[in-house]
Amino acid sequence: MIEQEDLRLISRFDFDQIDVDSLERFISHVNGDCSLRQEFPRKHPQAISDWLNHGWKFIAERFRDGSGESIVKFSTTWARLSRDTVGGMNSLQDSCRPAIDHLIQILWFTSAIARLDHDDFRDLNRYGIQALSNLVTSNPVSLEYAWDLLVNCEERQSALLRLLYTQDHRLLLTISVLVLNSVYKSPQRIQSLTQTPIGKSVMTMLLERLDSLLDDVDVVFEVVVNLIRQIIDIDPNSQIPLLYESQATPSQKLSPAQLSILKVLDCSTLPCSAFLVDKFLKFTKSLEDCWQGFVLVADMLIHQLEKMQGACDEKIFRLDDNESKEVVTISIQILQGLSTDDTSSEKGQDSQNQQRKNTQIKISLVKLLTALVDFKGKSVQDLIRELNGIAIILGFTKLDDQAPYLREHSLFLIRYLLRENLENQEIVKNMRPITITKHSPV
Numbered sequence: 234m235i236e237q238e239d240l241r242l243i244s245r246f247d248f249d250q251i252d253v254d255s256l257e258r259f260i261s262h263v264n265g266d267c268s269l270r271q272e273f274p275r276k277h278p279q280a281i282s283d284w285l286n287h288g289w290k291f292i293a294e295r296f297r298d299g300s301g302e303s304i305v306k307f308s309t310t311w312a313r314l315s316r317d318t319v320g321g322m323n324s325l326q327d328s329c330r331p332a333i334d335h336l337i338q339i340l341w342f343t344s345a346i347a348r349l350d351h352d353d354f355r356d357l358n359r360y361g362i363q364a365l366s367n368l369v370t371s372n373p374v375s376l377e378y379a380w381d382l383l384v385n386c387e388e389r390q391s392a393l394l395r396l397l398y399t400q401d402h403r404l405l406l407t408i409s410v411l412v413l414n415s416v417y418k419s420p421q422r423i424q425s426l427t428q429t430p431i432g433k434s435v436m437t438m439l440l441e442r443l444d445s446l447l448d449d450v451d452v453v454f455e456v457v458v459n460l461i462r463q464i465i466d467i468d469p470n471s472q473i474p475l476l477y478e479s480q481a482t483p484s485q486k487l488s489p490a491q492l493s494i495l496k497v498l499d500c501s502t503l504p505c506s507a508f509l510v511d512k513f514l515k516f517t518k519s520l521e522d523c524w525q526g527f528v529l530v531a532d533m534l535i536h537q538l539e540k541m542q543g544a545c546d547e548k549i550f551r552l553d554d555n556e557s558k559e560v561v562t563i564s565i566q567i568l569q570g571l572s573t574d575d576t577s578s579e580k581g582q583d584s585q586n587q588q589r590k591n592t593q594i595k596i597s598l599v600k601l602l603t604a605l606v607d608f609k610g611k612s613v614q615d616l617i618r619e620l621n622g623i624a625i626i627l628g629f630t631k632l633d634d635q636a637p638y639l640r641e642h643s644l645f646l647i648r649y650l651l652r653e654n655l656e657n658q659e660i661v662k663n664m665r666p667i668t669i670t671k672h673s674p675v
Contacts, residue, residue, distance in 0.1 A: 238258075239259060239263075240277070240280075242259055243280050243281055243284045246284070248287070251307075253306055253310050256310045256311065256314055260313060260314050263318065273318075274318065274322045274325050281318060282325055282329045286328075286332045288311050289311070289335035289336055289339070290331075290332075290335050292304065292307075292311060292339055293338045293339050297338070301339070301342060302353070305354065308339070309356045309357040312360035312361045315367075315368070319367045319368055321367075323371070323372060326368055327372070330374070330378060332368060333368055333375060333378055333382070334382065336365050336368070337365070337379065339361060340392040343357055343358050344392055344396045344398075345395070349395070349399055350399055350401050355401060358396065359404050362396070362404070362408055363407050365379065365411060366411045366414060369414070370414045376415055376419070376422070379415070380425070384429060384431045384435070385429065388431055391431050393431070393435060394434055402446075402453055405442075406453045409453055409456040409460065423463060423467060426479075427472075427479040428475075428479070436476070437480060439460070440461075440480065440489070440494065441489045441493065442457075443457060443458075443496070443497070444493070458497055461494065462497075464476050469505065470505045473504045473505070473508055474508050477494050480494065485522075487522065491526070492525060495512075495526050498529075499532060499533055503537055503540070506537060506552050507551075509534050509537065510534075510560065512526070513530050514559065514563065517567065520567065524594055527594065527597075531597040532600075534560075534601055534604070535597075535604045538552075538608045539604055539607075541608070554609075557605060557612075557613065560601070561602065561613055561617060561620070561622075565602075565621075567598060568595060568598055568599075568622070568625050568629075571591045572625055572629075592635070595636075596636075596639050599643050599646050602622075602646055603642070603649050606649040606650060614649075614652075614654045618650070618656060618657050623661065624664065626643050627643075627661070630643045630644050647661070
């Protein structure tokens, strides 16, 4: 039941005289009765929206004139009140649209470095973002209005970019949810994340934190991954390269954000063959700097080849003979170079790290060659023989206590190279016996 006390409160516009306890009672009353929470906005929509809009205007004016810090507690409670009152009420979203501008202005002030994660402002930022999310979610007009203020603006005016510097994972979660809800089923807003300066920066700041989020806050990680999938799902063939290239930096062959994109792709949507082959060939030119991306791309090529074994739909995955030949040739060249490095490597921790990295690369390439032999057949078998690759692969089958999986995958590849291929079988017959490599303890 709506109480007279509630009606009197929403008719008051002397906000500097309203005490926080009155707002808390209002929040408790509305949240404590589900029917009331639905009934109150329906019976008094204009009164509530006018009250909320003027309240946010009052708070924004105080922050603009420099006195906002004196009403932080009031502002925080007002954010909670707005969040709880507007959530799920489409009629209030329309009439409360003026509050969006005021709220984003306030968030710009409260996201300053000195305030962003300060104890006095942390809750205001968190509840403010939640209130903004409830004001716009599932409302196309409000979403477009807010997105223009957050993303389609000058960089120095973007409260969203300032907020993303937070180290508070709970706040980061609310920001990520707001972005995800804002671009949901909107190709235009999704494209702004890859084609506008602020959109690109937003994605960079989220992508560069993925690894740490996976370890500490998996729920935020999932939201960011879902955001990437929203972008990709428009059209994987066009959007994956667009997203990837939007995160390029002039000073890096493979930026941290691009590496994060590859990690997400590796565990979800597989890119088209053209993207994978292109990145495979580019990474070979800077393998020392891009080895992690190289391994991920090689693994994705393997998954695509295995997925397409026996399939006929070349729209999904297409690898012509020239591409296949280039991939095989470069793979053998890299394996030859890594074999030489192994014989000349020095002892020490750096050497051990280098050997582990080289082993990962070798395993990925051996598995890739196996998948290519299985996919293309005798042409790849013969090409590997002509490139003197059989001897290299046999060298990896020696017993090595630091790389047991390399031996296992190499033996598997040898089996594929010998299958129904007399020339390859004859070469292997004349090879010298396998040796054993043992490493002294580090």
